[in-house]
Amino acid sequence: MKIVILTKRTFAHGFGGVEAYVHGFARTAAELGHDVVVLASAHPGGITHESRDGYVVEYLVGTSPGLYSTALWRCSAAAVRRHAPYDLLYSTNLAGYGAAMTGVPGPHVVWCTGRSLSHLRSEWHDRAGLRDLSGYPKAALAVVHQAWLERRLQRRVDTVVAEDVVTYAALRRRGCPVRYSATGVDTSRFRPEPVHRRDTRAALGMPADAEVLVMAAAINRQKGIGLGAEAFARLAATRPRLHLAVLGDGPDRRRLEALARAGAGGARVRFAGVVDEPDMARYYAAADIMLYPTLRAEGMPRAILEAMSSGLPVVATDRGGLRTAVRDGETGVLLRRASADAVATAVAALLDDPARRHWLGERAAALVREQFELRATVATLLDAIGDTSLLEHGRA
Template sequence: MRIALYNLTTTTKIGGVESFVWDLARELVKRGHEVDILGGVGPRRETTGARVYTFPFISRQFWQALPPLRRAYAEAKLLERLTMAVAALPTLAGGKYHIIHLQKPYDLLPALVARRLSGAKVILGCHGEDFYRGDRWLARQVDAAVSCSRFNAQTIAGRYGFTPEVVFNGIDTDLFHPQPPDLTLRARLGVPATAPLLLFVGRLQPWKGVETAIRALPQIPQAVLLIAGDGEDRARLAAIANELGLNERVRFLGSVPRPQLPALYASVDLLVATSHASETFGIGPVEAQACGLPVVATRFGGFPEVVAAGQTGLLVPPRDPAALATAVNDLLADPSRRAAMAAAAPAWASQFAWPAVVDRIEAVYRAVVGESVRAL
């Protein structure tokens, strides 16, 4: 099959959706499909075997600078996407694709226009709550939809009136698997040998809840929190750590390339996942568990689907530093329980390995294409 993976930020940003597109492209190419990635002009490139096309766009920051759109986040993102669509539509419509796979409903209009012009089938990938006026009418015209979790599928059903097929995001288990710890990490960071190491991995956005982890630290004796990621919330989080006198116990590592994450997961005691909004899956907890690292996560969004509570980690209420501290302390005080969780975690995470995920995505593709290409 010829498949277009269409998403502006695939080539401009680092994040869960973006990594999903690159990984999906790589896995589809392995299975003999012809895959094109269509994204915005940006610096990000990965080796996948897919062809990559980039197109200019007018960023959401430009649109949000206009007074009528200053607080209209969804509308600004929509306009950003539509400006790319102007340049991308000839390629999207002329690429002789069997499948156009979107990751955001902001791209529904150009995809549906391309379908009218080319006959391609449109698959809507659902990862969040990117809703806007008029999206209901457009979404109901797609040929199929997939959602990254049951939680997200229920949200989409409430908005659009249909329930997408649940296809969890995938992880590369050739990369994410148990390995020996990096024995130099503590020395490089100047962390005492006896200090428990907690890890957060993700973009630094307010809704990721890293503030909760920082505010829990005074209740977790000696623990050091490593924050792997960057984003708009970093300065605020650093100010909170300074205000609480925790500068030596909160370490900002910046963005860590994915190939370096397994060694980091192998070298800490627990992963903390603290989101309280917009968390429809949770790729960080899945990667950590695949590496044999137990997780303490909030009972929110997709986290209860990706963490086996009591078996590979614990779930706590969101935005509750005391509850987070209690769960972390319980596991730190019980090495045998933590070891049992670490041993169980990789097998649990194997359900999210890419071969199983691509099997489900291919099944959706084949259900909507015509008989002439079904065997491809």
């Protein structure tokens, strides 16, 4: 099958959930024998084509990886037509809007990471102080406009793929032609490594008997990195073996890093920046608990699945679609309230009960192997797309 994937960003533009999803999907589809080309916004280095792990990326000159724009939609629609005929056009979020509105050949399937209107709360949580609050109306208007665009797009494509059960249910209630397809992770790379934990910790400069928390996300207010760091500081004063590793980068990194260094246990906090998959796997292997106290309405973050696949229980806030994999009392702890106190209490309970912590981690890894293994999820989705019954709705 010839597959054209349309996205705004790839690993050439940064490291995030969408970029990782596109790479994993394209690489796996190519391994399964499909012919895959990815169309993305212009490369920051100016190159126009690139081969990656069995698939080809074409970068669209004159476009930007920032906000969605008419330039991206116009150029991407033209590029899609150049690659016709194809068996599947698979686009991420609004990247396929231009193609859908100009009626490129089908079938066209859209991967959806969440519900835009739910990001009104996320934008609110991203504000700090009166000066930031003054920008909320403009940000809220942009969210509402994006939601309107998404609904138009979803009416024009053959099928919408939802990555989490909450988004899936919401789209079904609206009458969208929707299919749930779990985000997959490479379980051969992200796996429990208890026998290598001591060596991994030594390589990362952590004591063998440390209690290690890990967070992996964009470092902004919405992602709750500050909550996690505050919870760590509250525990670190009485837990001298407690360490925190923060993986990722973002606009709040400098501020939060300075606050963490100044707080209790500051010398035991490591902001590692953006790390690649092999290093992510090493950090997870060294850790005891994954923290994800997000304030944002998430889909199903890949970082959570990678940590779970590595055998870590997750302490997370019950936002968006996180409950797809983080099941309270089964694979981790879901918090109704996003607060440093709630996070600290949940973490302390797990650290003080190693048997329960290990049991949750084992259940987390088992769930990912059963339901979120990358090759299986991609193969299942492509098989379903190949079945004409998935596309029976046609275009509105």
